Each structure stands twice: as C-alpha cells, then as structure tokens.
Amino acid sequence: MAQKTKDLGRTAMESHDSLDPRSSLWDLVAVQLRLQRLNHGWTCQQVGDVANASRSHVSNWEAGRRRPTQANLAPLDEAWDTANLLTSLAEHAKDGHDRPRVGAFLDYERTAASIRNYSSDVIPGLLQTDDYARALFRRGGVVDDIDSAVRDRMTRQKRLYESNPPQLWVVLAQPVLWWQVGGVDVMRGQLEHVLRVSELDHVSVRVYPVAAGWPGVSGSLVLMATRNAEVAYLESGRMGRLVDRPPEIREFSVSYDRIGAHALPEEQSRTLIEHMLGLMK
Structure with missing residues (x-):
C-alpha cells in the first residue's frame, strides 16, 4: 500500500x-x-x-x-x-487559444467512436506515414525528440486496425495533395498510404476541390464523439483549441458538414489522388 x-x-x-x-x-x-x-x-x-x-x-x-x-x-x-x-x-x-494540448486531444482520440477530420494544410496524423511525419516534425521544430514523436504518431494509428475501430471521416483540401512534404518520394509514399487506408470499411477519404472556393476553415478541424462526450479541436500553425461547449460544437459540426457537402465523392477523390501520383512518376 x-x-x-x-x-x-x-x-x-x-x-x-x-x-x-x-x-x-x-x-x-x-x-x-x-x-x-x-x-x-x-x-x-x-x-x-x-x-x-x-x-x-x-x-x-x-x-x-x-x-x-x-x-x-x-x-x-x-x-x-x-x-x-x-x-x-x-x-x-x-x-482562448492555447498551444496544442496533445495529451487532452489524444485522450479523446483514443476512446472516440467516431472522428471527423478536415485539414487544409497537411495529411492528418492518423493517415501519415513515418517518413511524412518525420518531415513535418523536422520542418516544424516543435519537438525535441523526433524519433519518439514519430513512434507515438504511428502507435496512434493502430486503433484503425483493432477489432473495434473508430469510424473515421477525412476531408482533405486539394492543396494538401500538392505540398511536397519531405520531397517527391515521401509524398508518393504518403499518397499511396492514404489510398490503402481509405480501402478500410470504417474509413472515408474525400477531397475538397479548390474549385469549390474558400471553405471558411484554416488549419484543421476535428470532431470526436466518445460514449460520454463530444468535443471539437481546431488547430492552426502551432496554436490549438479544444472545445467542449455544446453550442460551439454544433457550430463547428455545421462547418464540417458544409465542407463535406462540397467535397468530391469517395471514388472521384480516389481518382484525383491517383492522378497526383501519376504526376509524380
């Protein structure tokens, strides 16, 4: 004792x-x-x-x-x-807006039954390859131990392959496919990985085309629902905000739905990603 x-x-x-x-x-x-x-x-x-x-x-x-x-x-x-x-x-x-509280965000992600994610600048962490994540950490300069940070990010992804995975909906702004994070080889591997993960029954990946106009959200917007709670997380640059007030969550949910309404269907999104891969050869 x-x-x-x-x-x-x-x-x-x-x-x-x-x-x-x-x-x-x-x-x-x-x-x-x-x-x-x-x-x-x-x-x-x-x-x-x-x-x-x-x-x-x-x-x-x-x-x-x-x-x-x-x-x-x-x-x-x-x-x-x-x-x-x-x-x-x-x-x-x-x-207020705090620097990202990774611990609080990950606590919700680990227990979420559903995750809705929109990103305007990078591939979300749950879909990143280790090379892509490493390139981001090196560029961002926000972590001291890059190897440990990459391992932690890869560990998070194991939930997608467990017996009771979360339902994951991802909308990527089209420029996310263009940014050469880590170079051509890293980007090629990353887009191939996105296509593989999108084949899972509980994962949906769609692309928000630039032709649809400004979506009204910069950075990333994540909506997570657990058995007991629903939260929203907004992140732009090195600043993040975790929201647990129902009125705000409803507003962000509407924003996500509006973005989703203009995103390409899954098959068209897949075709666009495959087209980007073809340009990298």
Whole structure:
C-alpha cells in the first residue's frame, strides 16, 4: 500500500510538472486551483465537497487532465475569497487559444467512436506515414525528440486496425495533395498510404476541390464523439483549441458538414489522388 501511494504521488507530481501556464490558460487554471488549495490547507476531498465533485475529479483538474466548470469553481472563489479569480480564468480559457494540448486531444482520440477530420494544410496524423511525419516534425521544430514523436504518431494509428475501430471521416483540401512534404518520394509514399487506408470499411477519404472556393476553415478541424462526450479541436500553425461547449460544437459540426457537402465523392477523390501520383512518376 505504501509503495502504491508513493507511485500515485510520483505520477501526480509528474502531471503537475508537465503543466505550462505560460502557454495554456487551462494550465493556469489548474496551477491556480492547486495553489489556492495548498495555501488554504485543504485536501482534494474538501475541495470536491465544496465544488460538488469527487476527489478524483479535483486531482484530475489540478493535473490538467480534466476541466472544471464555472459551477465547480464559483463556490471555491467564494470560500477562498479570491475575487472570482478561478471563474474569470476559466471563462477566458474557454474563449482562448492555447498551444496544442496533445495529451487532452489524444485522450479523446483514443476512446472516440467516431472522428471527423478536415485539414487544409497537411495529411492528418492518423493517415501519415513515418517518413511524412518525420518531415513535418523536422520542418516544424516543435519537438525535441523526433524519433519518439514519430513512434507515438504511428502507435496512434493502430486503433484503425483493432477489432473495434473508430469510424473515421477525412476531408482533405486539394492543396494538401500538392505540398511536397519531405520531397517527391515521401509524398508518393504518403499518397499511396492514404489510398490503402481509405480501402478500410470504417474509413472515408474525400477531397475538397479548390474549385469549390474558400471553405471558411484554416488549419484543421476535428470532431470526436466518445460514449460520454463530444468535443471539437481546431488547430492552426502551432496554436490549438479544444472545445467542449455544446453550442460551439454544433457550430463547428455545421462547418464540417458544409465542407463535406462540397467535397468530391469517395471514388472521384480516389481518382484525383491517383492522378497526383501519376504526376509524380
């Protein structure tokens, strides 16, 4: 029991250390929540009693794995006399854009029953080859260990081949097929891979043609539905935003459907990708 408690404490410390309040408002909420709790000498259970949540929920809030609501934070602001600090930070965090919170995004992706993905600039991670992913990481300069990042990305793709895979709908803006990421050989391998994966019964790949006009979304838009929740994730450049508010999710869902309405059918999309491959020979 003592060893288990020690391991849990080590895991909690690692989670807290991974937070970056300088680049994520939600991380700032988590850090401030823990700071206020410790300053007032409260346990996670005491916080949960006031915030109408379980002790484990509070622990997850402080580690940045889950997000408290305004209803959770308001009684804590009152109890700690913080002049609405926590609720104000959370309100700004809902509307703000953070650097991509990979952990939170991947948690949803791992359990999603359906994933709808639109991308205007690159092949989505679930469809990337290792060479293509490596070229992206080298170009982007956002990771220190490229080999590890590529391995992690390839591991994510294993879900597509499991016994209960997610339904995956992908819409690629036509320029995604043109960008020479990593050179001609890498792009050829990447497009061939997209064609192979698109043959899976639970995967749909379509192309949004440039002739359809500006789609209204830059970067990528991902809509994921799990058994208990639905979220949207928007990413452009090095900035990302995870959305869990139903009104916003409905708006993004409409945007995705509008894009899909103008995308080419699957067979025409496949023909276009094959045509691009022919130009690379």
